[in-house]
Amino acid sequence: MDTATHDVLVVGAGGAGLRAAIAALEAVGDRLNLAIISKVYPMRSHTVSAEGGAAAALKPGDSLELHFEDTVKGSDWLADQDIVEVFVDEVRRELLQLEHWGCPWSRDMDGHVGSRPFGGMSRPRTLHAADKTGFHMLHTLFQTSLKYEGIKRYDEQFVTSLLIEDGKCRGVVAIDAPTGKIHAIYAKAVILATGGGGRIFPFTTNAQICAGDGMALAYRAGAPLADIEFVQYHPTGLPRTGILITEASRGEGGYLFNANGERFLERYVPSKMELGPRDIISRAEIMEFEAGRGFEGPYGNYVHLDLRHLGEAKIMEKLPMVRELVHEYMDLDCVYEPIPVRPVVHYMMGGVRTQLNGETAVEGLYAAGECAVVGLNGANRLGSNSLGEILVFGARAGQAAADYAMGIGAISANPLGQLAEAEEKRIADEYLHSDGKERIATIRDDLWSAMESGAGVYRDEAGLKAACDTLRTLKERYRSVMVDDHSKIFNTELFAALELGFMLDVGEAICHAGLERKESRGAHARRDYPDRDDEKYLKHTLVYQTEGDPRVEYEDVRITKFPPQERKY
Amino acid sequence: MTTTAPTTGQTITIEVQRFRPEADVEPTYESFEIPYSDDVMILDALHHIKDRQDGSLSYRWSCRMGICGSCGMLVNGKPRLACNTLLRDFAPGPVRIEPLTNFPIIRDLVIDLSDFLHKLDEIKPYIIREEEKPLSEGEYLQTPAERERYAQFSQCINCMLCYSACPVYGLSEKFLGPAAIALARRYNVDTRDQGRAWRELVLYQDDGIWECTYVGECSEACPKNVDPAKAIQQTKIEGTLGWYTSLLTPWRGK
Numbered sequence: 001m002d003t004a005t006h007d008v009l010v011v012g013a014g015g016a017g018l019r020a021a022i023a024a025l026e027a028v029g030d031r032l033n034l035a036i037i038s039k040v041y042p043m044r045s046h047t048v049s050a051e052g053g054a055a056a057a058l059k060p061g062d063s064l065e066l067h068f069e070d071t072v073k074g075s076d077w078l079a080d081q082d083i084v085e086v087f088v089d090e091v092r093r094e095l096l097q098l099e100h101w102g103c104p105w106s107r108d109m110d111g112h113v114g115s116r117p118f119g120g121m122s123r124p125r126t127l128h129a130a131d132k133t134g135f136h137m138l139h140t141l142f143q144t145s146l147k148y149e150g151i152k153r154y155d156e157q158f159v160t161s162l163l164i165e166d167g168k169c170r171g172v173v174a175i176d177a178p179t180g181k182i183h184a185i186y187a188k189a190v191i192l193a194t195g196g197g198g199r200i201f202p203f204t205t206n207a208q209i210c211a212g213d214g215m216a217l218a219y220r221a222g223a224p225l226a227d228i229e230f231v232q233y234h235p236t237g238l239p240r241t242g243i244l245i246t247e248a249s250r251g252e253g254g255y256l257f258n259a260n261g262e263r264f265l266e267r268y269v270p271s272k273m274e275l276g277p278r279d280i281i282s283r284a285e286i287m288e289f290e291a292g293r294g295f296e297g298p299y300g301n302y303v304h305l306d307l308r309h310l311g312e313a314k315i316m317e318k319l320p321m322v323r324e325l326v327h328e329y330m331d332l333d334c335v336y337e338p339i340p341v342r343p344v345v346h347y348m349m350g351g352v353r354t355q356l357n358g359e360t361a362v363e364g365l366y367a368a369g370e371c372a373v374v375g376l377n378g379a380n381r382l383g384s385n386s387l388g389e390i391l392v393f394g395a396r397a398g399q400a401a402a403d404y405a406m407g408i409g410a411i412s413a414n415p416l417g418q419l420a421e422a423e424e425k426r427i428a429d430e431y432l433h434s435d436g437k438e439r440i441a442t443i444r445d446d447l448w449s450a451m452e453s454g455a456g457v458y459r460d461e462a463g464l465k466a467a468c469d470t471l472r473t474l475k476e477r478y479r480s481v482m483v484d485d486h487s488k489i490f491n492t493e494l495f496a497a498l499e500l501g502f503m504l505d506v507g508e509a510i511c512h513a514g515l516e517r518k519e520s521r522g523a524h525a526r527r528d529y530p531d532r533d534d535e536k537y538l539k540h541t542l543v544y545q546t547e548g549d550p551r552v553e554y555e556d557v558r559i560t561k562f563p564p565q566e567r568k569y
Numbered sequence: 570m571t572t573t574a575p576t577t578g579q580t581i582t583i584e585v586q587r588f589r590p591e592a593d594v595e596p597t598y599e600s601f602e603i604p605y606s607d608d609v610m611i612l613d614a615l616h617h618i619k620d621r622q623d624g625s626l627s628y629r630w631s632c633r634m635g636i637c638g639s640c641g642m643l644v645n646g647k648p649r650l651a652c653n654t655l656l657r658d659f660a661p662g663p664v665r666i667e668p669l670t671n672f673p674i675i676r677d678l679v680i681d682l683s684d685f686l687h688k689l690d691e692i693k694p695y696i697i698r699e700e701e702k703p704l705s706e707g708e709y710l711q712t713p714a715e716r717e718r719y720a721q722f723s724q725c726i727n728c729m730l731c732y733s734a735c736p737v738y739g740l741s742e743k744f745l746g747p748a749a750i751a752l753a754r755r756y757n758v759d760t761r762d763q764g765r766a767w768r769e770l771v772l773y774q775d776d777g778i779w780e781c782t783y784v785g786e787c788s789e790a791c792p793k794n795v796d797p798a799k800a801i802q803q804t805k806i807e808g809t810l811g812w813y814t815s816l817l818t819p820w821r822g823k
Binding site: 093130240299440491 | 574591620624625627633639653682686689693694696701708711712715719726727752
């Protein structure tokens with residue numbers, strides 16, 4: 001088997017991964033042997049789809065204190081406040097660094113970077129690049145990374161497992177897509193920056209690649225998944241496709257109407273209206289549907305997002321991609337017609353539990369970005385905190401992993417080589433045999449059905465329990481999944497089968513964690529436990545993989561300056 | 570479920586070019602009949618084939634919303650993004666789907682992008698400055714009008730439809746090509762950049778901008794209105810003016 005050795009290996013080449021790589025090289029310099037591996041070319045990473053913006057307290061009239069409070073309140077007090085303090089401070093420098101690297105932030109007339117209002121933010125502090133902020137950030141980071149000759153890239157290589165030796169992470173096993181060759185990459189430190197897992201659900205803003213890869217890899221290696229039950233439903237997704245219509249459309253003044261023509265948020269979050277936090281607005285929409293005040297369509301109920309009063313000029317300046325998307329996918333012109341929207345799975349607050357600098361429970365294994373839970377977002381993330389999160393904590397993880405790697409000696413290939421060969425055999429045995437019984441899509445459809453009904457915006461005991469039971473059965477059925485494609489060259493069906501395995505693991509963790517959390521907090525809304533219970537649940541959930549059902553434990557949340565209060569807007 | 574399109578009972582035929590290097594000497598065409606729906610994209614048609622009929626059909630895709638650039642392919646001979654091309658525009662069919670022209674085929678609809686990535690490197694697509702401003706001094710000021718001058722050229726999603734449409738690239742893969750030149754211009758015109766001289770070494774060499782004969786198919790094919798043809802022509806004009814200037818005032822820049 002081919003092998004390679006590096007000091008640091010970054011898995012995932014989106015915003016967090018690229019930022020980590022750059023930070024690692026900046027910290028240690030040329031003697032660092034660093035590589036990035038990604039199952040897609042870097043510019044295809046899902047960061048590219050982010051639209052609205054990245055928040056930082058840069059303007060007069062704003063303060064770190066306010067950004068901190070907004071974030072903690074938005075998290076329904078599940079955020080670790082020491083982490084939030086670091087974030088609100090460092091995100092300012094990160095966004096300026098990105099500007100220096102060429103990011104085309106939208107500007108005020110005087111040439112300074114502009115900022116817009118956003119959900120749950122008490123000041124307009126969201127920097128943006130029109131309504132394609134993620135696209136511009138990703139391309140800026142990727143293009144800037146080309147300056148660093150010290151970055152070795154493994155493009156279109158699918159990581160199937162981590163190499164764990166003596167309790168430490170020492171690399172990965174990966175399939176090279178163009179040749180089908182399986183090879184081992186040894187590394188003293190591995191940083192997971194693999195993004196979220198929206199594709200565990202049928203209706204999501206997420207790209208196909210968001211299957212929870214890194215979360216499952218870490219989980220299988222013994223690291224706990226934290227807060228995995230907290231799945232963010234974004235209030236404005238297009239019906240059927242789930243394509244995201246950015247919160248910026250509300251930040252720039254858009255309204256939400258029900259079928260009676262009412263701005264219904266008056267009933268739920270009157271002080272913030274359309275700029276309330278996402279969990280509250282998504283729940284409001286569902287309640288409107290259940291009260292019979294939603295529009296009915298072939299793809300379920302929806303409400304109207306109305307931008308007409310903004311006028312064409314403003315829409316073309318601030319929300320041009322929204323107009324384009326609505327036109328291409330709904331055949332509507334949002335300058336003249338309201339946009340049908342409904343709640344859609346968008347972001348995983350949960351993921352691999354880490355400390356401040358990305359350290360996981362497994363030595364040598366780091367995580368940053370959406371795949372990680374460093375403690376910033378708690379039970380609900382505020383829009384425009386994620387694009388900053390990937391930079392702040394991507395940079396910290398990069399530096400920490402590099403420092404760690406430089407401090408340890410050479411890796412021994414001996415036991416790792418055997419582990420890698422065992423993994424190669426496992427893939428051949430479990431996927432490339434001819435006894436497959438069920439198509440990937442059939443198992444996946446049943447996964448989607450279970451997740452949609454059991455882990456929706458509103459959940460209850462019966463639904464979550466049923467989902468847990470279904471997931472258990474699906475994992476059994478998955479053992480005989482059928483892969484038509486036995487060729488080596490660019491076998492995307494094998495990747496889809498491997499991704500399904502990741503999705504089943506993370507999906508199961510979501511359902512069990514949801515079942516155990518008998519309260520409502522942030523994005524986890526239980527019909528049978530409608531109140532928040534700080535006495536029992538002011539804690540992070542930690543889910544561990546076992547031979548049987550996942551094991552759920554809890555860990556205290558770190559409160560510093562902002563004691564828990566009722567979350568009212 | 571909220572994501573399945575209602576079907577009309579009608580079907581449509583999709584002809585896909587297949588090439589499996591381990592088995593095939595040359596590409597062939599395979600036909601699939603799938604349920605027809607009038608609000609799905611070509612990409613959805615491919616998913617149906619892969620999920621329900623033949624899992625071995627290989628194609629790239631990710632965002633399904635026209636921003637990641639993965640799913641470029643020929644649809645009835647024209648370079649399109651599969652994810653934002655409506656199936657109903659080709660009804661009643663058959664619809665022919667092939668990999669982008671002018672690129673080596675790895676497998677089925679998956680092409681080899683390494684040439685473009687090499688060119689991306691060559692044009693140094695990042696801010697180059699003689700002296701960096703410290704972050705403590707804040708952002709480089711840039712007015713909305715200054716941003717406007719390069720904003721269009723910064724919209725490229727690297728989908729390669731322009732390279733597929735370009736007859737010059739079709740004749741010689743050495744040509745720098747539309748996307749690379751547009752991105753070079755994006756940086757050359759950005760007020761924060763001082764690296765124009767570096768990029769000009771690449772832009773004005775053989776196989777650089779002068780190979781372009783202003784066919785304009787690149788801008789026609791571009792799904793994001795980058796207008797690479799415009800970027801190339803602006804670069805040519807600057808190059809020509811630069812040449813005259815150096816001719817008439819040779820002492821400049823020494």
